[in-house]
Amino acid sequence: MKNIYPFKSKVCHAQRRQLMQQESRLFWLTGLSGSGKSSLALRLEHYLFQQGYKVYLLDGDNVRNGLCRDLSFTETDRKENMRRVAEVANLMLDAGLVVICAFISPYAAERELVRQIVGQERFSEVYVSCPLQVCELRDTKGLYAKARAGKVQNFTGISAPYEAPSAPDLILATDNESIEASLQKLISFAAPQLQLQPPMRVAAGE
Numbered sequence: 743m744k745n746i747y748p749f750k751s752k753v754c755h756a757q758r759r760q761l762m763q764q765e766s767r768l769f770w771l772t773g774l775s776g777s778g779k780s781s782l783a784l785r786l787e788h789y790l791f792q793q794g795y796k797v798y799l800l801d802g803d804n805v806r807n808g809l810c811r812d813l814s815f816t817e818t819d820r821k822e823n824m825r826r827v828a829e830v831a832n833l834m835l836d837a838g839l840v841v842i843c844a845f846i847s848p849y850a851a852e853r854e855l856v857r858q859i860v861g862q863e864r865f866s867e868v869y870v871s872c873p874l875q876v877c878e879l880r881d882t883k884g885l886y887a888k889a890r891a892g893k894v895q896n897f898t899g900i901s902a903p904y905e906a907p908s909a910p911d912l913i914l915a916t917d918n919e920s921i922e923a924s925l926q927k928l929i930s931f932a933a934p935q936l937q938l939q940p941p942m943r944v945a946a947g948e
Contacts, residue, residue, distance in 0.1 A: 755836070762838035764795055767935050768831050768860050769928075771844045772853060772907065773870030774899050775885060776877030778916040778924065782870065783844035785925050786932065790840060795936065797840040800827060805845075815896040817849070824852040828859040835864055840936060848904040866935065868928065869910035874899045876917045 759765065769786070771779040780801055787799040806813070810826055813819040824847055834841045847853050857865045877899065878886040889897035896902045912931045914924040 755838075758836075758838040762796055764838065764840060765936055766835040766838050766840060766864060767866065767932075768835060768841045768843065768856075768864055769866050769868060769932060770847070770853065770856060771842070771868045771870055772847045772910075773916075774872060774874060774877045774904055775846060775897075776880040777870040777872035778914075778921060779844040779846075779870045781921055782914065782916075782924055782928055783842045785921070786928055787842050789925075789929060790932070790936070795840050796838065797842065798834060799842045799844065800831060801843075802845045815902070817896075817902075820849065821852055821855070824856060825859075828856040831856070832860045835860055846898050846904070848898045848902065850905045850907070853907065866912070866931075867907055867910045868912045868914065868931070869907045870924075871906070871913055871915045872917045 755766075769783075771783050773779050780803075783799050783801065787797050790797040805823070805827055809830065810823045813823050824845070827843060827845065831841045831843060843856075847856075853867060857867075881887065885894060885897065886900065888894040889900040894901075898904050912928070914927060916924055
């Protein structure tokens with residue numbers, strides 16, 4: 743863009759890492775509404791925080807309520823939503839944080855864009871897998887019913903597609919296991935990337 747001249751900080755990544763005493767990493771949780779993304783992301787954030795990590799969670803509903811409140815759910819706006827989230831996450835990673843993102847992010851191209859923005863070496867894709875019919879049964883907000891009735895447009899799984907990851911770094915089948923079991927797998931997956939010791943078992947509510 744014309745007349746824009748990004749500056750380079752005098753504080754390098756290695757210096758931030760030394761100060762923060764942690765590796766910066768993005769854990770991107772994708773899946774249908776009701777699959778358990780937010781529940782797992784909240785618990786992972788809490789666990790890492792208890793271990794002393796500087797961690798922050800970006801969740802779809804929260805972002806839509808502020809940063810992206812001007813966007814709709816058309817394919818074009820969904821892509822812009824993901825671009826903005828990726829740029830924010832990238833700034834947080836540069837600051838040395840561990841970042842957790844819980845977004846439906848239905849399109850493979852969106853998720854690839856996130857990967858490109860933050861860098862492959864800092865990105866982990868976690869597919870929270872759950873059949874549509876199970877997600878509908880879990881729907882405490884009544885969104886699926888509204889979508890079925892035509893009251894909510896462009897709703898993923900009903901009137902808009904979901905492209906499941908073809909090669910995610912981790913798959914959590916939340917219809918076949920408890921949230922505690924999925925959380926343990928998620929922590930065990932994250933641990934070596936953050937140089938954590940193998941985790942003790944934690945209760946789902948912790």
